[in-house]
Amino acid sequence: MVVPSPTSMMRSCKKTKAMGIPTIDLSMERSELSALVVRACEEYGFFKVVNHSVPKEVISRLEEEGTEFFAKPTQEKRQAGPATPFGYGFSNIGPNGDMGDLEYLLLHANPLSISERSKTIANDSSKFSCVVNDYIEAVKEVACEIVDMVVEGLGVPDKFSLSRMIRDVHSDSVLRINHYPPLKLRLQGNKNSIGFGAHSDPQILTIMWSNNVGGLQISTTDGLWIPVPPDPNQFFVMVGDVLQVLTNGRFISVRHRALTNTMKARMSVMYFAAPPLNWWITPLPKMVSPPQNPSLYRPFTWAQYKQAAYSLRLGDSRLDLFKAQQDTHLVAASASHIQC
Numbered sequence: 001m002v003v004p005s006p007t008s009m010m011r012s013c014k015k016t017k018a019m020g021i022p023t024i025d026l027s028m029e030r031s032e033l034s035a036l037v038v039r040a041c042e043e044y045g046f047f048k049v050v051n052h053s054v055p056k057e058v059i060s061r062l063e064e065e066g067t068e069f070f071a072k073p074t075q076e077k078r079q080a081g082p083a084t085p086f087g088y089g090f091s092n093i094g095p096n097g098d099m100g101d102l103e104y105l106l107l108h109a110n111p112l113s114i115s116e117r118s119k120t121i122a123n124d125s126s127k128f129s130c131v132v133n134d135y136i137e138a139v140k141e142v143a144c145e146i147v148d149m150v151v152e153g154l155g156v157p158d159k160f161s162l163s164r165m166i167r168d169v170h171s172d173s174v175l176r177i178n179h180y181p182p183l184k185l186r187l188q189g190n191k192n193s194i195g196f197g198a199h200s201d202p203q204i205l206t207i208m209w210s211n212n213v214g215g216l217q218i219s220t221t222d223g224l225w226i227p228v229p230p231d232p233n234q235f236f237v238m239v240g241d242v243l244q245v246l247t248n249g250r251f252i253s254v255r256h257r258a259l260t261n262t263m264k265a266r267m268s269v270m271y272f273a274a275p276p277l278n279w280w281i282t283p284l285p286k287m288v289s290p291p292q293n294p295s296l297y298r299p300f301t302w303a304q305y306k307q308a309a310y311s312l313r314l315g316d317s318r319l320d321l322f323k324a325q326q327d328t329h330l331v332a333a334s335a336s337h338i339q340c
Helices: 030-043 056-070 074-078 111-121 125-154 163-167 241-246 302-311 318-322 328-339
Strands: 022-025 046-050 087-093 098-108 174-180 194-199 205-210 216-219 225-227 235-239 256-259 266-273
Touching (some): 056 125, 056 266, 087 111, 125 163, 125 174, 125 205, 241 318
Antiparallel strands (some): 174 266, 194 256, 205 266, 216 225
16 A cells, blocks of 8 residues: 655655555654644654664663563463553553553553562563663653644744653653563464554654554544554654643544454564643643734643543543533534534
């Protein structure tokens, strides 16, 4: 399947072969980069970054730790759970009946929390903690660099209005390591299986890495599912719900899913960059210009949004609960039109 490349994408923003997914080189000149990042967030809510600052050994060490943990006997792994929400989990995704064909570790991106959790995860808990913290610090810098470019590209006066949320000592960012066991061990035949159902990420931004096994798909605005070729040397970036709100709908949080249609195990690692729980989320002033372009969302805290997310199914649209009240006259007019 070939997806045509949008003509509006700038020439410097290369496409992933045959897929139309933008690839952004972080070593390019800054002003050009900012424009490319904004364009990719507008058109896809998703892009691949190359020439990032994360050392290969930081990635490989985390992959080794993840592989070692998921290779343990089931009873040993379950000692690190149940995930409520942090710790080891399998099959169940959230508290509302969503199921996936995977197992995972969910960790709060806080050194003290990771140190405590590591005691039930790894035989050498100090080594595991060090590896995870090194990875988190490295990808957090990538996330902050990207949102700083977003702010610059949008012309927002406060250059650190987004990265400040992520760098805050009380940031609610988390790290998730997903493991999708080989299909041949669990199913007969060669049928596709949903490893993780369609959803958008609720946070600001997701920095995702995976091993060299396919399965990730993203949805275009017209509902077409595009397979994303894996690249274990690079990262993929996804716009989250909070960034959609902060840009007043100019960026759209990308819907994605994971299929387990392979004979090999797939492992993916997501850093979900989030604000502190008590931070208010509302469109950036630059993104609102009433009455022509009013705020599409009412203010809410990240804690309120998390609570809403946990109350709904995986694929439900959480942002609908936080849309601004429509003008009553427009609602009445619309109702009258329907009755006619």
